[in-house]
Amino acid sequence: MAPRPAADRGPDPHPARRSRDRLASPAGSVPRVRRVRAKGARARAPGAGRLVTGSLVSPATRQRVRDLATPIATALGRLGLTPNALTGIGFLGTCVAAFAAANQWWLAAGVLVLVFGFFDLFDGTLARATGQASRLGAFLDSTFDRAGEGIVYIGIAAGCLAAEFSLGVVLSAAAMAAAFMVSYTRAKAESLGFASGTGMANVGLAPREIRIVILAIGLIGAAVFGGRLMDPTFAPDGRLLAGPPAFALAASLAAITLLATLTTVQRILHVRSQSREG
Secondary structure, three states: OOOOOOOOOOOOOOHHHOOOOOOOOOOOOOOOOOOOOOOOOOOOOOOHHHHHHOOOOOHHHHHHHHHHHHHHHHHHHHOOOOHHHHHHHHHHHHHHHHHHHHOOOHHHHHHHHHHHHHHHHHHHHHHHHOOOOOHHHHHHHHHHHHHHHHHHHHHHHHHHHHOOOHHHHHHHHHHHHHHHHHHHHHHHHHHOOOOOOOHHHHOOOOOHHHHHHHHHHHHHHHHHHOOOOOOOOEOOOOOEOOOHHHHHHHHHHHHHHHHHHHHHHHHHHHHHHHHHHO
C-alpha cells in the first residue's frame, strides 16, 4: 500500500523544523521605512537657533524683572490708577524727557528716559495681576510706546541741532528708524502667526529694554563729561577736537542703530525659518 501523503497543516509552529528555503524575519522586527525629507529642507547646524533668536535679555531675566515690578504695579493700582492710566503717564513722562533733550538738559533727559522707560512695565503687569488685560490695552500700550520712543529721538535730534552737532542729528534719525523696524517686524510676524509662545519679544539682540538702557547711558554720559557737543574735527596738528560728551551720545546712538538693525535681521531670519518648517 502506498504511503498516504502528509496533510497540509500550514506553517510549522516550531521554527527549527521550518523549511529554510525562505528565511523568516526576526521576531519583533519592524519594516524599515525610508524617511522622506521635504524638498529644500536643510540640516540645521547645532546652535543655529540660538544664533538667530539670541537676545541680550533672557526670558528668565525678563520674568524676574516682571516679578519685581508686580508689587509696585499693584500698589499703584490700590491708589486708583488703571493700566491705561499708567500707559498715559508713561507717555507723558517720555514727552518730558524729549523736552529736556531738546533743551540740552542731558542729565534730566537720561534719567527720565530710564525711569519712564521702565515705568512701561507697570501697566501690563497691573493688567495681568488684576485681570484687566484686554486687547485694547495691549494696543494702546504698544502704540504709545512707539510714539514715546519716536518723540524722544526727535527731542535728541533737536538738542543736537541746537548744539550744531550734526552727527548727532543724523544718528538720532538712524536710531529711530532702526528701532521702529524692530517693532514693525515683531508686530507683522505675530499678526501673520509666525511667532508662538512668548512671541517675538525674545527674538533679537536688542529689544526695547536694551535700547532704553543704552540711550540713557549716552544721555547721562553727555552730561557727566561736561563740555560742548561738537562734530568730530581735527586741529592743524592732527588732534581730534571732539570731546567726550559728543562721543558718549554719538556712541550710544550708533550702538542702538547697529544693534536694532541686527535685531531686525534676526527676526527676519526667525520668520524665514518658521515659514520653512511650516
